[in-house]
Amino acid sequence: MESLSLYDDSTTLFADTWRVQMHELIGKGFAEARRRQGLTQEQAARRLQGRGLTAWRKSTVGQLEAGLRRPRLDEVLLMAAALQVPVDKLIPGEDDERVELGDGATVSPRWIREMLTGEFYRDTERPGSQVPYACFPVQEVMAQMTDRLQAEREYYRVRTAPIREHAKVDDHYITGEDEHRMFDPPTDTERHAARRLGVPVPILKYAARTRWDHRDFDEERDRRVGNVDELPPRSRQARRGLVTREMLADLDAFLDRVGFDRKRDADGER
Numbered sequence: 001m002e003s004l005s006l007y008d009d010s011t012t013l014f015a016d017t018w019r020v021q022m023h024e025l026i027g028k029g030f031a032e033a034r035r036r037q038g039l040t041q042e043q044a045a046r047r048l049q050g051r052g053l054t055a056w057r058k059s060t061v062g063q064l065e066a067g068l069r070r071p072r073l074d075e076v077l078l079m080a081a082a083l084q085v086p087v088d089k090l091i092p093g094e095d096d097e098r099v100e101l102g103d104g105a106t107v108s109p110r111w112i113r114e115m116l117t118g119e120f121y122r123d124t125e126r127p128g129s130q131v132p133y134a135c136f137p138v139q140e141v142m143a144q145m146t147d148r149l150q151a152e153r154e155y156y157r158v159r160t161a162p163i164r165e166h167a168k169v170d171d172h173y174i175t176g177e178d179e180h181r182m183f184d185p186p187t188d189t190e191r192h193a194a195r196r197l198g199v200p201v202p203i204l205k206y207a208a209r210t211r212w213d214h215r216d217f218d219e220e221r222d223r224r225v226g227n228v229d230e231l232p233p234r235s236r237q238a239r240r241g242l243v244t245r246e247m248l249a250d251l252d253a254f255l256d257r258v259g260f261d262r263k264r265d266a267d268g269e270r
Helices: 022-036 041-050 058-065 073-083 109-117 137-159 159-171 176-181 188-197 201-211 215-226 233-258
Strands: 002-006 012-015 019-021 098-102 105-107
Touching: 002 176, 012 159, 012 176, 022 058, 022 098, 022 109, 041 058, 041 073, 105 109, 105 159, 137 159, 137 201, 159 201, 176 201, 188 201, 188 215, 188 233, 201 215, 201 233, 215 233
Parallel strands: 019 098
Antiparallel strands: 002 012, 098 105
């Protein structure tokens, strides 16, 4: 803890200048504005009374500046009016200080000032390095999701290594789209095929696009089935079923040929 300054003969304000609560910051800002105007706490209290805070006394001001009082928004507005300063002038501090606004929400004093003045949304093209510090719970959630996604991608990068090695031998080019499409939401057909083959869905999708010239399982099935609009419903269903079984046998043999280890996947779902 750091002693900020002696505001008068009765109050010394102690606050953590690295991480503070909002009411502590406002108390510090009020004290600084009061001192700049050469006002004592008693004189400031009288001004506040004249602006509608009739119950405020010198002791009230002392509690505010010591970080022991949590002013309401209406009180903050009247405090600014009493000292004849904009509300943002009651928010001191630099970008290396952190203010806790809520559970998991931490911002810099400059962020608060810019939100109060509207400056935060006016300058929408400034570099990210010049944007005031702000950290919210959603950012932590996104960071965790990114970490999980990276871990998942690394897991499947290792698992698909046999397929990539086989593709090199066959002089088959695997595209960046193939790498990304394996993580697309699966269709019901792909889920069923993955369970039948005993592999995770991303492996099924990757193997299909490698085996069938960058076509997904559904795309390859539709290509093989062809136009069946003239067939009766049962015949169309039978045709699709036959093609699906042929494709599953094709992929099953392909995975065995490349040496993919299916013992690690008990039910086809990771």
